[in-house]
Amino acid sequence: MHIASRFQMRSVVAGVLASATSLPARADWSLVNMPEGVSELSREIHDMHMIMFWICTVIAVLTFGAMIVAMTRFRKSKGAVADQKMLHNARLEAAWTIVPVIILIVMAIPSVEKLVKIEDTSGSGLTVKVTGHQWYWQYEYLGSGVKFYSRLARSSDVARQKGSGIDPRTVEHYLLDVDKPLVIPTGVKVRMLLTANDVIHAWWVPQFGMKRDAIPGFINEMWISVDADKPGTYRGQCAELCGADHGFMPIVVVAKPKAEFDAWLLRQKQEASTALAATEQ
Amino acid sequence: MAHAGHQDDHGHGPPKGIVRWLTTTNHKDIGTMYLVFSLLMFLIGGAFAFMIRAELFEPGLQLLNPAVFNQMTTMHALVMVFGAVMPATVGLANWMIPMQIGAADMALPRMNLFSFWLLAFAFLLLLSTFLMPGGAPASGWTLYPPLVLQTGEAFPMAIFAIHLMGASSIMGAINVIVTIVNMRAPGMTLLKMPLFSWSWLITAYLLIAVMPVFAGGVTMLLTDYFFKTSFFNAAGGGDPVLFQHVFWFFGHPEVYIMILPAFGIVSEIIPTFSRKPIFGYEAMVYAIASIAFLSFIVWAHHMFTVGMPLAGQLFFTLSTMLIAVPTGVKIFNWTATMWRGSVSFEPPMLFALAFLFLFTIGGFSGLMLAIVPADFQYHDTYFVVAHFHYVLVPGAVFGIMGAVYYWLPKWTGHMYDMRLAKWHFWLSAIFVNVLFFPQHFLGLAGMPRRIPDYASQFADWNMVSSIGAFGFGLSQLLFVWLIVKCVRGGERATAGVWDWPHGLEWTVPSPAPYHTFEKAPEVH
Numbered sequence: 140m141h142i143a144s145r146f147q148m149r150s151v152v153a154g155v156l157a158s159a160t161s162l163p164a165r166a167d168w169s170l171v172n173m174p175e176g177v178s179e180l181s182r183e184i185h186d187m188h189m190i191m192f193w194i195c196t197v198i199a200v201l202t203f204g205a206m207i208v209a210m211t212r213f214r215k216s217k218g219a220v221a222d223q224k225m226l227h228n229a230r231l232e233a234a235w236t237i238v239p240v241i242i243l244i245v246m247a248i249p250s251v252e253k254l255v256k257i258e259d260t261s262g263s264g265l266t267v268k269v270t271g272h273q274w275y276w277q278y279e280y281l282g283s284g285v286k287f288y289s290r291l292a293r294s295s296d297v298a299r300q301k302g303s304g305i306d307p308r309t310v311e312h313y314l315l316d317v318d319k320p321l322v323i324p325t326g327v328k329v330r331m332l333l334t335a336n337d338v339i340h341a342w343w344v345p346q347f348g349m350k351r352d353a354i355p356g357f358i359n360e361m362w363i364s365v366d367a368d369k370p371g372t373y374r375g376q377c378a379e380l381c382g383a384d385h386g387f388m389p390i391v392v393v394a395k396p397k398a399e400f401d402a403w404l405l406r407q408k409q410e411a412s413t414a415l416a417a418t419e420q
Numbered sequence: 421m422a423h424a425g426h427q428d429d430h431g432h433g434p435p436k437g438i439v440r441w442l443t444t445t446n447h448k449d450i451g452t453m454y455l456v457f458s459l460l461m462f463l464i465g466g467a468f469a470f471m472i473r474a475e476l477f478e479p480g481l482q483l484l485n486p487a488v489f490n491q492m493t494t495m496h497a498l499v500m501v502f503g504a505v506m507p508a509t510v511g512l513a514n515w516m517i518p519m520q521i522g523a524a525d526m527a528l529p530r531m532n533l534f535s536f537w538l539l540a541f542a543f544l545l546l547l548s549t550f551l552m553p554g555g556a557p558a559s560g561w562t563l564y565p566p567l568v569l570q571t572g573e574a575f576p577m578a579i580f581a582i583h584l585m586g587a588s589s590i591m592g593a594i595n596v597i598v599t600i601v602n603m604r605a606p607g608m609t610l611l612k613m614p615l616f617s618w619s620w621l622i623t624a625y626l627l628i629a630v631m632p633v634f635a636g637g638v639t640m641l642l643t644d645y646f647f648k649t650s651f652f653n654a655a656g657g658g659d660p661v662l663f664q665h666v667f668w669f670f671g672h673p674e675v676y677i678m679i680l681p682a683f684g685i686v687s688e689i690i691p692t693f694s695r696k697p698i699f700g701y702e703a704m705v706y707a708i709a710s711i712a713f714l715s716f717i718v719w720a721h722h723m724f725t726v727g728m729p730l731a732g733q734l735f736f737t738l739s740t741m742l743i744a745v746p747t748g749v750k751i752f753n754w755t756a757t758m759w760r761g762s763v764s765f766e767p768p769m770l771f772a773l774a775f776l777f778l779f780t781i782g783g784f785s786g787l788m789l790a791i792v793p794a795d796f797q798y799h800d801t802y803f804v805v806a807h808f809h810y811v812l813v814p815g816a817v818f819g820i821m822g823a824v825y826y827w828l829p830k831w832t833g834h835m836y837d838m839r840l841a842k843w844h845f846w847l848s849a850i851f852v853n854v855l856f857f858p859q860h861f862l863g864l865a866g867m868p869r870r871i872p873d874y875a876s877q878f879a880d881w882n883m884v885s886s887i888g889a890f891g892f893g894l895s896q897l898l899f900v901w902l903i904v905k906c907v908r909g910g911e912r913a914t915a916g917v918w919d920w921p922h923g924l925e926w927t928v929p930s931p932a933p934y935h936t937f938e939k940a941p942e943v944h
Contacts, residue, residue, distance in 0.1 A: 170877065171861040173797055188794045188864075195784040202751060206776060209758035213694070221695040221920075222760040232703055235752045236745060243741045246791065251734060253793040258730050299481060299873055307479040308876050314479075315875045338567040339660060341725060341800060345866040350796050352726045354661060355566060356654020359727040378725075378800040378868045380560045382567060383487040386871030 174345050177369040177394070181348025183253055194246060257349070260362045263330035267321065271333070271340025271353035271377065274384035278321045281332075285407040291387050292316035299387060315374040320391035324400035326367030333359040338382060344375030344390055352379055365394040434934060445529035446934060447514045450536055452831070454511030455824075457540060459900065461503030462817075464547070466893050468496035473855075473889035476882050481873050489872035490558035491550070497561035498578075501678065502585045503543050505812065508820045509681035510592045513620045516827065517596060519925040519932065520614045522605025522941045527598040528591075535591035542584035549574035549581075560870060562671070563638065565652040565663050569645055576646075579638045586631040593624035593631075605924070607943035611705070614923050615698065618705050619684025622712045626673045626680070629716070634670035637663060661726050668719035676715045679779075679811060680708055682819025683750060686772045688923070689822050690754050693769035694761030695920040700753040707746035707753075714743045724795045733792045740790035744783065751780055766918070767841035771822030774814055774849045782810030785860065800870075803863025809856045814849070821848075821899065828903070829917045833931030834910030840902045847895035854888030 175185045213219040270277040272288075279286035291299075295314050298305035307313040323329050333342055333353040343350035344363075351361040365373075375390040395403060434440045434449065444450060472492050475484045484492065514532065518525055526532050549556040554572010557563070571578065600621050604613070613621075640651040641663070650656020652663045691698045698704060720728060720736045728736075754776055763769075785807035789798050798804060829835050858881040863869075867878045874882065913930035915921075924943070928936045 170865050170881070173864045174866070184793045184797055187791060188788065188797065191788045191791055191794060195787060199780070199784060202755070202780065203777060206755050206758070206773075209755055209761075210763055210773065213758060213761050213763050215695070215762040215764040219760075219762045221762040223696050225699065225756075225760050226697060227700045227703070228756075231756070232700055232749070232753075236749055239745050239748045243744060246787075247738055247741060250737060250791050250793055254730060254733060257793060257796070301481040301485060303480070305480075307873075308879070310876075313876050314873060338570070339564060343800075343868070345797065348797060350725050350799055354654075354726065356660070357727075375866070376868050376871070380490070380564070380567065380870040382570060383485075383490065383558075385490075386486065386868075386873050 176346045176348045177366055178347055178364050180257060181346060184348040187249060260330050260360045262328060263362055264327040266330045266332060268332045269342050269353060271335035273337050273382050274388040276388060276390060283404060283408055284411055285404060287319055289317045289319050289321060291389060292318055315389045317389055317391045320393045322393045322395060322400060322403050324397045325365045325370050325394045326397060328362055328364045330362050339379050340377050340381045341379035342390060343378040344373050344392055346373040350378050370394050370396055445533050447518050447526045450532050451511045451514030453536055454507045454514060458504050458508035458511060461499050465496050465499035465504050468492045469889060470893050472496060473886040475872055477886040479874055479876055479879050484872060486872045487558060491556040493870055494557050494560055498546060505678045505816050507539060512823050513596055516925060517599060517617050517620060519936055520617045520923055521600060521608050522924050522937045523599060523603035524938050526595050527603055528595045531591050532595055535588040538584050538588040542581045545577055546581035549577050562667055565641060565660050568641060579642050582638050583635055586635045589627050590631050593627035596620050596624040605940040605943050612943060615687035615704055616684035619680045619708055622708050623677050623680045626677050626712055630670040630673045633666060637666035664723045664726060668722045672719040673715040676711060678816045682816045683708060685819045685823040686754060686775050689768045689772040689826050690757050692918050692920055693766055694758045694763050696757060696761040699756035703749055704753055707749045710746040711743060714739060721790055724792050725799050737790055737792045744787055747783055767845055768822045768826035770845045771818045771825060775818045778810055778814030782807055782815055800868055801863035802859040802867045802869055805869045806856050806859035806863060814852050828906055829913035830925060830930050830932055832907050833913055834906050835913050836902055836906035836910060840898060844895060844898040844902060848892060851888045851891035851895060855885055855892050858885045
């Protein structure tokens with residue numbers, strides 16, 4: 140173990156303890172919990188996750204509590220004598236069948252409404268086609284002629300070779316960096332069309348809340364919309380086992396304000412046409 | 421053969437030496453062979469897990485190439501599912517079902533022997549793929565096409581191995597059903613039958629229903645590969661996602677095939693060590709049956725991200741959540757069994773209690789995974805890995821270990837080393853949490869599953885998880901040692917073994933004689 144990582148470990152433990160004791164002061168939960176993300180959808184999904192988590196926690200406290208009471212109060216070593224007549228209890232059994240059904244319905248209702256929203260890709264301002272390859276991504280801005288590949292950054296690729304002698308901790312954004320990121324505008328509903336060239340891949344950026352499979356021969360849809368006030372660089376990975384280098388085809392998305400994005404796309408178009416002209420000569 | 425001319429081995433012992441084990445049709449011998457086989461596979465599958473966790477101890481690739489890493493994850497799953505957990509429960513069924521229902525043997529003893537040897541050769545074939553050009557299968561145990569079609573020479577061998585395992589499981593299942601339906605002692609009505617036998621009766625129906633589906637699915641893979649059919653190839657009019665539907669139609673009942681016998685075991689152990697009959701016996705039977713039924717209509721919750729229609733997603737969310745109801749009934753009934761009981765903490769009870777707590781944690785994460793929008797985040801991350809390992813390791817595996825600690829004195833005639841057993845329990849129970857709990861964090865923080873290397877922010881929890889894995893793996897050596905010690909000798913066990921034995925198996929001496937219940941007992 141490297142000294143650095145031991146230090147990190149200690150800081151994680153300290154961080155977890157500190158955040159547990161100093162609630163509700165905002166702590167860094169990013170190493171142990173789902174990110175809230177940078178879109179309305181991702182926040183809604185995060186909220187559902189947290190609601191489920193707390194419901195489960197409450198049920199856990201009650202059931203585990205009952206188990207612990209049963210185990211401690213009715214111990215043979217404390218002289219407990221078994222009541223061998225206690226065989227069933229219709230009312231109790233009905234209760235613990237019906238109450239869970241009600242809890243489950245309460246849990247399920249919000250997911251219906253969210254799901255309808257997630258599946259509605261209408262009204263998008265931009266469509267990007269994403270193609271998974273073994274082992275890199277290809278992005279195409281439909282209607283603009285701009286398309287390019289996005290591969291694992293050279294720095295990570297060198298460091299990840301077996302016996303490279305490079306400590307991954309010294310590589311910036313190790314395994315989560317690419318040579319050319321996908322660029323999207325903030326505040327715009329971006330429709331993604333996903334497919335693959337060889338095997339099934341899955342496109343996932345946790346900060347956007349969504350993941351969808353890219354399947355060869357089929358086109359899947361999803362949409363993302365980064366908050367207008369949250370431009371930045373967001374990172375993710377292929378999430379469906381796709382062969383040897385499945386772990387080495389990251390996704391990097393740079394979200395820029397609309398105006399900057401338009402300027403970027405224009406530049407890409409010009410570069411594409413110059414390149415085309417160059418090849419034609 | 422209703423009237424065999426003479427039955428030559430009744431009344432005296434089995435043949436000696438290796439011949440006994442090659443030719444035996446005795447349910448106890450076959451049960452022992454299944455259990456030993458399963459322990460061996462548990463150690464081999466564990467060795468693969470060891471290598472996986474060693475590679476993931478730190479970021480960067482230190483030990484395995486990515487391709488070999490994928491072979492490890494694939495073979496770890498195949499060996500653990502089909503080689504360790506399922507055969508262990510079959511071994512327990514062989515040993516205990518005839519003794520629980522008062523039958524002299526399994527109904528179809530020769531088929532019983534055949535299904536064991538099929539399984540042994542299936543695994544010889546599967547494990548030999550490591551030596552083939554292109555290495556062992558590396559597509560994950562889910563065998564999704566088109567990726568699985570990139571497997572090397574191992575491809576047909578792995579498929580044939582799966583066919584053999586399937587045939588073996590189906591035969592085992594038929595045997596269980598025929599035995600239970602036809603050979604119960606007079607007075608042993610179905611609703612008097614011990615819950616372990618009940619759980620296996622239902623498991624056997626699940627096996628017969630889904631194993632052929634899986635065999636059909638992998639056969640379609642085989643014809644796609646060799647005969648250019650296009651079941652799963654879009655270019656030829658097929659659909660890769662069709663395989664996922666077929667696979668999970670098998671795969672979801674399969675997880676219940678692994679866990680239902682453990683439910684049965686826990687339902688035997690908790691009453692014994694609470695000195696009180698099971699609470700809500702009939703509800704327990706109906707709960708198992710409902711879980712088995714529901715397991716057929718939830719399969720697509722494994723594939724929410726493939727792009728399903730809205731109605732499909734809602735249906736599979738709701739049906740999946742429903743499983744929590746009968747599962748909850750079981751958890752509550754086990755708790756109620758201890759309530760007003762007289763509870764003591766012998767090793768089988770310790771494992772059953774750990775099952776009760778830790779399986780429930782796996783149940784909670786399962787409930788979370790059922791909620792579609794949240795599943796879009798959880799899917800294919802370490803959160804899923806944590807979830808199914810909680811239900812399979814402190815769930816199914818702890819159940820099986822509990823069964824071994826419960827019935828080992830009956831099998832060997834010796835009490836085992838209680839102190840060692842408690843050490844084994846506490847080390848396993850602590851390390852299993854160190855191993856799998858942090859994987860929830862990793863998944864939520866964004867680490868995909870099935871990757872050999874990861875970004876630096878995942879380093880700390882991976883290291884914790886690996887330390888847990890090494891501890892858990894090494895603790896299992898105590899288990900092996902304890903069993904060897906117990907087989908070789910120890911304090912004589914009485915017929916009842918435990919304080920409050922209940923059921924026919926405790927009415928025969930320990931060790932159980934080679935032939936039991938040749939004259940059916942009367943059950944009142």
